[in-house]
Amino acid sequence: MVLTDLRIRRAVQNDAAALAEFAEKTFSDTFGPDNRAEDMAMFVASSFGLEHQAREIADPRWVTLLAEVDGSLAGYAQIRREHTPACVTGPSPIELYRFYVGNDWKGRGLAQRLMDQVRATAMDLGGRTLWLGVWEHNPRAQSFYTKCGFEDVGSHDFVLGTDRQTDRIFSVSLD
Numbered sequence: 462m463v464l465t466d467l468r469i470r471r472a473v474q475n476d477a478a479a480l481a482e483f484a485e486k487t488f489s490d491t492f493g494p495d496n497r498a499e500d501m502a503m504f505v506a507s508s509f510g511l512e513h514q515a516r517e518i519a520d521p522r523w524v525t526l527l528a529e530v531d532g533s534l535a536g537y538a539q540i541r542r543e544h545t546p547a548c549v550t551g552p553s554p555i556e557l558y559r560f561y562v563g564n565d566w567k568g569r570g571l572a573q574r575l576m577d578q579v580r581a582t583a584m585d586l587g588g589r590t591l592w593l594g595v596w597e598h599n600p601r602a603q604s605f606y607t608k609c610g611f612e613d614v615g616s617h618d619f620v621l622g623t624d625r626q627t628d629r630i631f632s633v634s635l636d
């Protein structure tokens with residue numbers, strides 16, 4: 462399948478089940494190999510599943526974007542307004558909370574198209590600074606974000622199950 466068939470749209474309630482399945486799979490594919498199974502299982506149980514993703518889609522402070530190719534999920538992104546870490550100093554900050562593409566779509570330009578849409582959506586929501594946390598041991602994602610203009614501005618803790626980890630915090634101006 463080719464990228465010209467790509468459609469990016471906002472998720473609706475009906476998408477919750479497919480999103481839950483895709484989100485759990487992409488999370489497990491990404492972090493499963495480098496983390497303890499017990500920590501992964503705890504985190505997955507507290508973050509993914511029909512009820513979790515249905516609540517996220519319904520939350521007015523969140524926007525969930527789905528990237529579909531030929532009607533199948535190929536990626537997704539979630540933007541939200543929550544607490545902003547002090548190291549993010551730009552105006553009107555908004556968080557890119559999750560950003561994932563399926564294994565078949567890595568390195569094919571889909572992530573860039575999804576990021577363009579994330580930026581446009583964040584600006585529509587009044588955001589002027591986009592920030593995110595990315596695991597210190599996730600070099601591919603860090604390279605991608607750097608390529609998109611993000612800069613490393615600090616760090617915060619991220620707890621995966623029982624494991625306290627360090628996320629780098631990346632930020633970019635939307636102006």
Ligand SMILES: CC(C)(COP(=O)(O)OP(=O)(O)OC[C@H]1O[C@@H](n2cnc3c(N)ncnc32)[C@H](O)[C@@H]1OP(=O)(O)O)[C@@H](O)C(=O)NCCC(=O)NCCS
Nearest residue numbers: 491560561562566567568569572594595600601602604605
């Ligand atoms: C992060 C993600 C969205 C980026 O999309 P992508 O299609 O893989 O991105 P690209 O291929 O355009 O860019 C990745 C860059 O990292 C580089 N790269 C690949 N493996 C790398 C590694 N081990 N170390 C450093 N850089 C690496 C690639 O060469 C590429 O750079 P280039 O275009 O200059 O060659 C995608 O890889 C993904 O979904 N990963 C799993 C989920 C994830 O980690 N999400 C982020 C959570 S914060």
